[in-house]
Structures are given as structure tokens and as C-alpha cells.
Amino acid sequence: MNHVLHIDLLTKTFGHHTAVDRATIRVDRPMMIGVIGRSGAGKSTLLRMLNRLEDSTSGAIRFEGRDVTRLAGADKRAWQADCAMIFQQFNLVPRMDVVSNVLHGTLNRRSTLASLFSLYPTADIHRAIDILDRLGIAEHAPKRAEALSGGQQQRVAIARALMQDPKIILADEPIASLDPMNAQVVMEALRRIHEEDGRMVIANLHTLDTARRYCDRVIGMRDGRIVFDGTPAQLTTGMAREIYGADARFSEEATSTEIEAIDRVTTRQMPITA
Amino acid sequence: MADSAIPRPRQATSSATRQVIVVREAYIAQTRRKRLYSGIMLGVFVALMASGFMLADSRNAGGFWSGLHRLPDFPASVMSEAWAKRAELPENLARYFPALIETLNIAAVSTLIGTIGGTLLSMLSTRGLARWPRLIPLFRRIMDVMRAVPEIVIALVLIFVLGGGPVPAMIAIAFHTCGALGKMFSEVNENASLKPVEGLASVGANWSQRMLLGVVPQVAPNYLSYALLRFEINIRASAILGFVGAGGIGYELKNAISWGQGKYDAAAAIFLLLITTIIIVDQLSSMGRDRMTHGRKSEMMA
Numbered sequence: 141m142n143h144v145l146h147i148d149l150l151t152k153t154f155g156h157h158t159a160v161d162r163a164t165i166r167v168d169r170p171m172m173i174g175v176i177g178r179s180g181a182g183k184s185t186l187l188r189m190l191n192r193l194e195d196s197t198s199g200a201i202r203f204e205g206r207d208v209t210r211l212a213g214a215d216k217r218a219w220q221a222d223c224a225m226i227f228q229q230f231n232l233v234p235r236m237d238v239v240s241n242v243l244h245g246t247l248n249r250r251s252t253l254a255s256l257f258s259l260y261p262t263a264d265i266h267r268a269i270d271i272l273d274r275l276g277i278a279e280h281a282p283k284r285a286e287a288l289s290g291g292q293q294q295r296v297a298i299a300r301a302l303m304q305d306p307k308i309i310l311a312d313e314p315i316a317s318l319d320p321m322n323a324q325v326v327m328e329a330l331r332r333i334h335e336e337d338g339r340m341v342i343a344n345l346h347t348l349d350t351a352r353r354y355c356d357r358v359i360g361m362r363d364g365r366i367v368f369d370g371t372p373a374q375l376t377t378g379m380a381r382e383i384y385g386a387d388a389r390f391s392e393e394a395t396s397t398e399i400e401a402i403d404r405v406t407t408r409q410m411p412i413t414a
Numbered sequence: 415m416a417d418s419a420i421p422r423p424r425q426a427t428s429s430a431t432r433q434v435i436v437v438r439e440a441y442i443a444q445t446r447r448k449r450l451y452s453g454i455m456l457g458v459f460v461a462l463m464a465s466g467f468m469l470a471d472s473r474n475a476g477g478f479w480s481g482l483h484r485l486p487d488f489p490a491s492v493m494s495e496a497w498a499k500r501a502e503l504p505e506n507l508a509r510y511f512p513a514l515i516e517t518l519n520i521a522a523v524s525t526l527i528g529t530i531g532g533t534l535l536s537m538l539s540t541r542g543l544a545r546w547p548r549l550i551p552l553f554r555r556i557m558d559v560m561r562a563v564p565e566i567v568i569a570l571v572l573i574f575v576l577g578g579g580p581v582p583a584m585i586a587i588a589f590h591t592c593g594a595l596g597k598m599f600s601e602v603n604e605n606a607s608l609k610p611v612e613g614l615a616s617v618g619a620n621w622s623q624r625m626l627l628g629v630v631p632q633v634a635p636n637y638l639s640y641a642l643l644r645f646e647i648n649i650r651a652s653a654i655l656g657f658v659g660a661g662g663i664g665y666e667l668k669n670a671i672s673w674g675q676g677k678y679d680a681a682a683a684i685f686l687l688l689i690t691t692i693i694i695v696d697q698l699s700s701m702g703r704d705r706m707t708h709g710r711k712s713e714m715m716a
Binding site: 239257258259262265266269270272273278279281282 | 431433434437438440441442444445448449452
């Protein structure tokens with residue numbers, strides 16, 4: 141029963157609008173999963189329900205046999221500590237220093253009074269700096285988070301997630317606000333966390349080639365429903381057009397954010413049909 | 415900056431390099447310093463609170479601890495008397511309603527005058543916007559004085575000169591409101607963008623046109639919320655000024671709440687009126703603000 145995530149008929153409605161429609165996903169071992177789809181397809185709502193930032197309307201999320209949609213109070217916050225979230229806009233506290241932001245990952249274990257006076261154990265501070273070093277930004281430790289570039293801030297957010305020592309890492313469009321270079325650094329960091337630590341990573345991605353390149357499994361969503369669930373190899377161009385509701389003009393290279401993609405378009409002249 | 419920070423493959427915590435050790439030590443030292451400062455601050459705060467309390471208690475005529483248990487006595491007697499005469503409540507509410515309207519009028523007029531004066535003073539005392547930049551300190555000091563003089567002092571002087579009634583109260587509150595809102599508005603102005611102002615200057619607009627058309631649209635929602643908060647404060651202030659003979663509900667409250675008059679039912683009715691008014695003003699102001707921001711959204715969509 142280790143690290144098993146079963147999502148059953150998970151549904152979320154906002155008034156008359158159904159954001160996520162009977163989503164069913166079964167994950168039996170830690171893997172890196174990419175969720176793709178147009179904006180408004182329900183990707184973010186799905187992740188936010190997993191972290192319990194959003195309550196589901198119906199359905200169940202079972203992790204290691206426990207239905208997390210029914211948790212409340214301290215149990216819910218303990219689940220949130222186990223299920224780290226990374227946001228598109230980083231969602232750090234801009235005026236606090238980088239290490240403090242990373243130490244926020246331990247808040248679930250700390251009392252309000254201890255957090256108010258920043259009384260973190262020295263061991264935790266050392267671990268926070270080690271995590272920052274692992275992500276290559278240890279030299280920025282004492283700076284304010286707002287003084288860092290977007291790519292560096294996103295790595296601070298990943299460090300905060302790692303500080304939680306989570307079982308699952310959710311990433312909601314982690315690279316949508318970053319330039320191609322920083323996007324690659326962040327995606328490689330997420331991949332490495334998955335490979336080295338064996339953590340489950342679920343990332344919403346807005347470009348197909350990123351999902352193909354970094355993920356073991358791709359889930360395609362359209363209008364709240366899951367329309368594709370398989371390996372990157374099974375994701376054909378036809379399937380991708382189905383997910384994005386696009387016509388024959390759609391080409392994967394045209395939406396790519398990777399630097400090599402420019403070479404691929406000019407040299408090969410043909411979209412990949414994997 | 416980005417390429418120097420690409421993650422290098424490295425084992426998690428086992429191989430802390432020289433650099434990490436340096437960073438660790440520097441950060442721990444920084445944390446220790448911060449903790450020392452906040453510890454000293456906390457100590458000073460506690461000492462000041464304790465000594466201040468002890469001084470105040472020693473100068474108190476009655477004594478804090480000996481009087482503490484009697485604290486609920488007065489509210490209890492007000493409540494019990496009001497409850498005993500609860501049948502007269504509707505009549506009391508109707509009797510004091512005109513006085514409430516007078517109090518509300520004093521508050522509304524003084525808030526309006528104070529807002530206009532505060533707007534002008536705030537524009538004159540914001541760097542980058544001021545008509546006469548050298549006079550900024552002068553206008554700031556004027557606002558300081560307006561805030562520093564207690565409303566009740568101005569009201570008492572004016573009542574002595576002009577006689578009792580709502581006008582002295584209105585002037586006294588408007589004077590204070592000018593200074594208070596001027597300071598808050600000028601802080602809002604500092605965050606306003608100067609680009610529209612420059613755009614208007616480039617077409618040859620004069621200072622008041624630049625302020626009214628370039629700055630006010632940017633700051634209006636914040637002005638409104640501060641002005642509405644001030645309106646609430648002014649309702650209470652105008653009720654208090656009634657105590658010194660400026661009319662309105664405060665005068666009635668003073669008569670009702672005095673010990674041994676047997677009019678606690680009237681006092682309860684007046685409190686009920688005041689609390690209801692504050693709740694209604696609060697609800698109306700949040701509705702107004704909501705509409706203002708939503709109106710802006712639909713404009714942006716269009």
C-alpha cells in the first residue's frame with residue numbers, strides 16, 4: 141500500500157460550470173506525471189483538490205488507502221504537509237529571506253508562537269541550506285525572496301516543497317512564468333527529485349514537448365474530463381489535437397518553449413509523430 | 415545570473431561543501447543576531463508595560479485590583495434596567511431617532527468637507543505631485559497640527575464663541591478629518607503612477623487638471639475606503655461632542671447615562687441606534703466599494 145494514489149470519479153462544479161468531471165486516475169508507484177490540456181481544462185482545479193486548497197464536490201481521493209477528501213482540521217493540514225504544492229507565480233513571501241521561506245515547509249510541525257519568533261531548530265536551518273545547495277542557489281540564502289529572478293524563486297519554492305519531505309509533489313504550471321533556460325533548470329530539478337528521492341511528482345504543463353521529455357506518464361484533460369492517460373509514446377499528434385481541440389494546423393513545435401525546438405523546426409520541417 | 419545557478423548533480427546532505435558551510439555559518443550568525451535583537455525588544459517591551467502599569471496603578475485614586483471585580487456592575491445595572499422596561503423600547507427608539515439623524519448629518523457634512531480639504535492638502539504635500547515642492551514641509555506640519563488638536567477642544571472653544579448646536583461640532587470634526595485624511599491620502603498618492611500626470615503635462619494641462627484627471631482616478635477606490643472608515647469614526651466623534659453641548663444623540667446619551675436618573679432604558683435604546691447605524695454604514699460602504707471595483711472590471715473587459 142505504499143505511495144498508492146487512487147482518484148475516483150472526482151468532480152468539482154462552480155455553479156453550473158463543471159471544472160473537473162468524474163476524473164479517475166490510478167497511480168500504483170511513484171512516477172512523474174504530466175497533466176496537459178488547454179487553459180480552463182480543469183488541470184489546476186484537479187491539483188488544488190489534491191492539495192485540499194479546493195474542496196471537491198463529489199468523488200474520492202485515496203492515498204495509501206485513506207480518503208483525503210474527508211479530512212478536516214489538523215488531519216487536513218497534515219495531509220497538506222505530505223502533499224507539497226508548487227505554483228506558477230511561486231507564492232513565496234516576498235519580504236522574507238530565502239531560508240525563512242524554505243523553513244516555512246516545516247510550519248505544520250511548529251507551533252504558531254515558535255513560528256512568530258522564527259525559532260527554527262538549527263538542524264532544520266542546516267537542512268534548508270543543504271536543499272538550497274542541492275538546487276544550486278545556496279549563495280542566495282540570506283537574500284530577500286523578492287530580490288531573486290523568477291527561475292531562482294521557483295527553485296526556492298521547490299526547496300520549500302522538499303523541506304516538507306512530502307510523499308507527493310504537485311506542480312501547477314511550474315514553468316509558465318519562466319524563460320526557456322530557467323524552465324529547463326526547474327524541470328530538470330523536478331525530474332531529479334523524482335529520480336533521486338523516489339517522490340511522486342504531478343505537474344500541470346502547458347506545453348506538450350515538456351510533458352514528453354520529462355514525464356513517465358501523460359494525462360490529457362479537455363473540458364474537465366480525462367481524455368488521454370498513457371505513456372508519452374502513446375501520445376500521437378492526432379491525440380494531442382484531440383486534447384487541445386485543435387485542427388490540422390496544430391504542430392507541437394509551434395508551441396514549444398525549448399531552445400532546441402527552433403533547430404528541429406528549421407532542420408526537419410516535419411512535426412514529430414511519436 | 416541563471417546559468418551560474420544550474421543545479422549540479424550532488425548527493426543530498428552528505429557532502430556539504432566549503433561554500434555551504436560558509437553560508438550555513440553566516441546564516442546562523444544572522445539568525446542569532448536577529449533573535450538577540452527581538453529578545454532585547456521583547457524584554458524592553460515587557461519591562462515598560464509592567465513599570466507603566468505599576469505607575470498608573472499607584473496614581474489611581476481607587477486602585478486597579480480592588481476595583482476590577484466591580485467592572486461589570488455598571489453594564490449589568492444598565493442591562494437589567496433596560497430589560498425591565500423593555501416594553502418602552504420602540505417608543506424610546508422613535509424618540510431618539512431625530513437626534514440620531516442630527517448626529518449622522520454632522521458626521522456626513524464634516525466627512526465631506528474633510529475629504530475635500532484632505533485631498534487638496536495631500537496633493538500639496540506629496541513628493542512628485544506638489545504644486546510648490548518647497549512648501550511640502552509646511553503643508554505636512556499644518557496637517558500635523560490639525561490632527562494634534564483634540565476635536566473636543568475646538569468644539570468647546572467654538573461653542574463658547576458661537577453658542578451650542580451642530581455647527582461647532584461640524585467644524586471641529588471637519589478640521590480633524592482634514593488632517594487625518596490628508597496624511598492617509600498622501601500615502602496613497604505616493605503609490606500612484608506619475609505616467610498619466612506626465613502625459614497630461616505634455617498636452618499643457620495645469621496643476622489642478624493634472625491632479626483631478628491624472629491622479630484622482632487612480633486613487634479614488636482607496637480614498638473612498640479611507641473616507642468611509644472616517645465617516646464611521648466621525649459618527650462616534652459627533653456623538654461624543656454631544657456630551658459638551660453640540661447637540662445630536664450624544665446630548666441625549668449624556669442625560670440618559672448619568673447615574674441615578676433611572677433612564678438606562680433610554681441609554682440602551684441610544685446604544686442600539688448607534689450600533690445599528692455603524693453596522694448599516696459598514697455594510698453600505700463595503701457594497702459601494704464592491705460596486706466600484708466590479709465596475710472597473712467590466713470596464714476593463716469591454
